[in-house]
Amino acid sequence: MLLGALAYNCGPGVVNKSSILKKLRRGDRNIFKEYTAHCRYKGKWHKQLHQRRLTEFAALYVR
Structure with missing residues (x-):
């Protein structure tokens, strides 16, 4: 599921x-x-995208 989101x-x-x-x-x-x-x-780091990845990781990977 996590790879699907990515x-x-x-x-x-x-x-x-x-x-x-x-x-x-x-x-x-x-x-x-x-x-x-x-x-x-x-090519530039985005704070909002980083926050999205943290949220996705927490929701889809950690149970």
Whole structure:
């Protein structure tokens, strides 16, 4: 579900090349840092996108 949200927002190409997917395939579930790093728009870091990633991570990953 978390990768689906990222693919919807960033595109499936981003997810397929991401370190998040590589880590999950290895069985490593420590992806917080990598997931929340996807908060750039036109090459610049955006506070609102970072907040969105934090919210998505909390809602979809942590139970």
